[in-house]
Amino acid sequence: MKTVWISTVCLCLTGSLCAQSTNYHLVKKTTIGGEGGWDYLMADPQGSRLYVSHSTQVEVLDLKSHEKVGVITPTQGIHGIAVVPGTTIGYTTNGRPNTATMFNTKTLKATKDIPTGKNPDAIMYDAFSRRVFIFNNEGNSATVLDATTGNVAGTVELGGAPEAAVSDDHGTIFVNLEDKNEVAVFDAKSLAVKHHWKLGKGEEPTGLAFDKPHHQLFSTCNKVMVVMDSQSGKVLAEVPTGSGTDGAVFDTSTGSAISSNGEGTLTVVKEVKPGKFEAVQTVTTMRGARTITIDPMSHHIFVTTAEYGPAPAATTENPKPRPAVKPGTFMVLEYAAK
CATH class of the missing domain: 2.130.10.10 (YVTN repeat-like/Quinoprotein amine dehydrogenase)
Structure with a gap:
């Protein structure tokens, strides 16, 4: 397993200003390796573990260092x-x-x-x-x-x-x-x-995040995040996101809902004034990073993906082949807000 550390400096005038920032940036990239696909991952701050689905097993990492603890x-x-x-x-x-x-x-x-x-x-x-x-x-x-x-x-x-x-x-x-x-x-x-x-104009909803104090649900649909009142079911907003949208989390430290998009981006959505929701940042990740989790203690965000090779030649049986995942490139990317 190979870890790349990326040093960062957070400069802010006050703690409250820093808490309100939505400038998410990469802080660590760790190659886990192995082969096969992936789906959900889950941060467990109490156990200091990051559980990552990977084909036929769960990769268990230390939440802070990303060192591999074992597999399930x-x-x-x-x-x-x-x-x-x-x-x-x-x-x-x-x-x-x-x-x-x-x-x-x-x-x-x-x-x-x-x-x-x-x-x-x-x-x-x-x-x-x-x-x-x-x-x-x-x-x-x-x-x-x-x-x-x-x-x-x-x-x-x-x-x-x-x-x-x-x-x-x-x-x-x-x-x-x-x-x-x-x-x-x-x-x-x-x-x-x-x-x-x-869900209004939202289609094929997958990820779901929740701002509990404000009773707002954030449902990630096909290229749009639908904001819904959790008490009435009223659709409050429909905010465009990147393509290949799958997962969603809510970061209480910044008041932002974040969608992970398979195209290789995160879309950060925030209520910029009462009743008005906007995408305030698009964060570049990597292609295939479609699922997401958040550590509710550190407020760091994690996504998983891998490098892709060229797509195989089209055939009658498979006219639109997908690019193959390069063996040994499965990885975790960790992000934080400045």
């Missing part, structure tokens, strides 16, 4: 990772076998294999209900687990293909429905679906 296997078709704060329990979603893996965060050993719905994808822990929610993209449902035992507590029939989800920490879960261009809203304890809210 077997996780065929790994998508997402969640950990339960205050415990040594974590979970992965495995798209190929339609399972979740319960693992020990200290030993990184798998402890339980849990059947889910079809193609489990996004995953989240909800502190209010003390449950883990697994969103089955092709199953149009969520498998609900007791966080401490891994036992299935129920299923939510969502009526569409779920992607990323967030909690209001008071018993309500919001989740994007990719094929319906909606946000579904359900109760974390009763599992009753309460609303299906349309």
Whole structure:
């Protein structure tokens, strides 16, 4: 594993001015290596770990140094990772076998294999209900687990293909429905679906971020971030983003929602005055860096990608071939605001 350090200097007049800056910049680039694709990654500040999905395993890195701690296997078709704060329990979603893996965060050993719905994808822990929610993209449902035992507590029939989800920490879960261009809203304890809210002009929503104090959802759709009132479902704004948009996070230190775009950019969106949302910065990343996580303690942002070679020649069976990933180039990029 190779790490490139990039020195930075942050100059500001006051701490408050520095906190309000949205000048995100690269602070570290680390090559992990290996082969295969990737999906979600997750920062765990309590455990000082960065969990990164990578083909058939989870790469576990030290959150600060990026040094490799180990791997979690077997996780065929790994998508997402969640950990339960205050415990040594974590979970992965495995798209190929339609399972979740319960693992020990200290030993990184798998402890339980849990059947889910079809193609489990996004995953989240909800502190209010003390449950883990697994969103089955092709199953149009969520498998609900007791966080401490891994036992299935129920299923939510969502009526569409779920992607990323967030909690209001008071018993309500919001989740994007990719094929319906909606946000579904359900109760974390009763599992009753309460609303299906349309995303205006937003199509194929994937990433979802949440400004809890201001009750604002940020849904990353195809080349647009839709801002929605989380209490009424009213669409507040539609802000253009880069192409290949996938993930989203909200940075409380800058009051910004950030989308990760597969074209190789981050789009930073902010409420510049009451009711007016704008893209205030476009950050250059690398092609393929479409998923994102944020460390809620340091407020640093992480994305993963790799270098690409030329696309193979088109064939009748594959008229639009994708460029191949160069083996050994899988990497993590870390960003911070000045």
